[in-house]
Amino acid sequence: MKLVAESFAWPFRGRWRSTWAAGVLCVLLLPVLFIPLLGYAIAATRAAEQDPLQGPPAWRMSASLLADGFWTALAVLLTLLPFAVAWNPLSSAFFNAGVSPTRDAAMSGIYAHAIAFFALALPWGLVALLVLPHATASFAATGKPADLFNLAAAVRGVRRDFATWNVAAAAIVTGWTIGLACAGLLCVGIVPGIFYAILVSAHAAAALHRSGPHPSAG
Numbered sequence: 001m002k003l004v005a006e007s008f009a010w011p012f013r014g015r016w017r018s019t020w021a022a023g024v025l026c027v028l029l030l031p032v033l034f035i036p037l038l039g040y041a042i043a044a045t046r047a048a049e050q051d052p053l054q055g056p057p058a059w060r061m062s063a064s065l066l067a068d069g070f071w072t073a074l075a076v077l078l079t080l081l082p083f084a085v086a087w088n089p090l091s092s093a094f095f096n097a098g099v100s101p102t103r104d105a106a107m108s109g110i111y112a113h114a115i116a117f118f119a120l121a122l123p124w125g126l127v128a129l130l131v132l133p134h135a136t137a138s139f140a141a142t143g144k145p146a147d148l149f150n151l152a153a154a155v156r157g158v159r160r161d162f163a164t165w166n167v168a169a170a171a172i173v174t175g176w177t178i179g180l181a182c183a184g185l186l187c188v189g190i191v192p193g194i195f196y197a198i199l200v201s202a203h204a205a206a207a208l209h210r211s212g213p214h215p216s217a218g
Helices: 002-012 016-028 030-050 063-096 105-142 145-149 151-160 162-181 190-210
Strands: none
Touching: 002 016, 002 162, 002 190, 016 030, 016 190, 030 063, 030 105, 030 190, 063 105, 063 145, 105 145, 105 151, 105 162, 105 190, 151 162, 162 190
16 A cells, blocks of 8 residues: 555655646636646656656646647547447436436436436446556656557556556545545645646556556557
């Protein structure tokens, strides 16, 4: 569990205050700054791969950061696509099955969509945990977008070092749980909580590259 503890502490190492100020602003303006935020997540993963004893890197807006963010956003959206396509059909199935506690058609539709959303969220989360940590670690190390979309290599990476992936996944899930829980903890707010979760995830994913051979090799 050393990796989990290190991942939880890593966001507060180095000159973290200035990093957090920019990061919280990006999360606050997420619809506009989604790509720069993901680009920074890759930069943070790369920094943790190169020197995990240092804190998160300083923000440097650049073309490469925007490119990294674009490719990462595309990879995330591709993992979401099958579940997004299934959402409406599954909602219709729930609606026709009469799972809603009310007979009002409009409310029944809302209930059906909400139930379908949560039914699909778990399998999407499992798929994302299976492929994205190794894929982002590889991409951060090589800078090659192809590594983000090499699903077979990501699965091989999990099989090759399941123990490290299991601990990294535990750190990522717990980091996001803590981050989202910040909405109701000490009035900290969900915005800094999300940025904290991103940094925890970056450090945890970096361990997959440090743990052995390059995940996309072969």
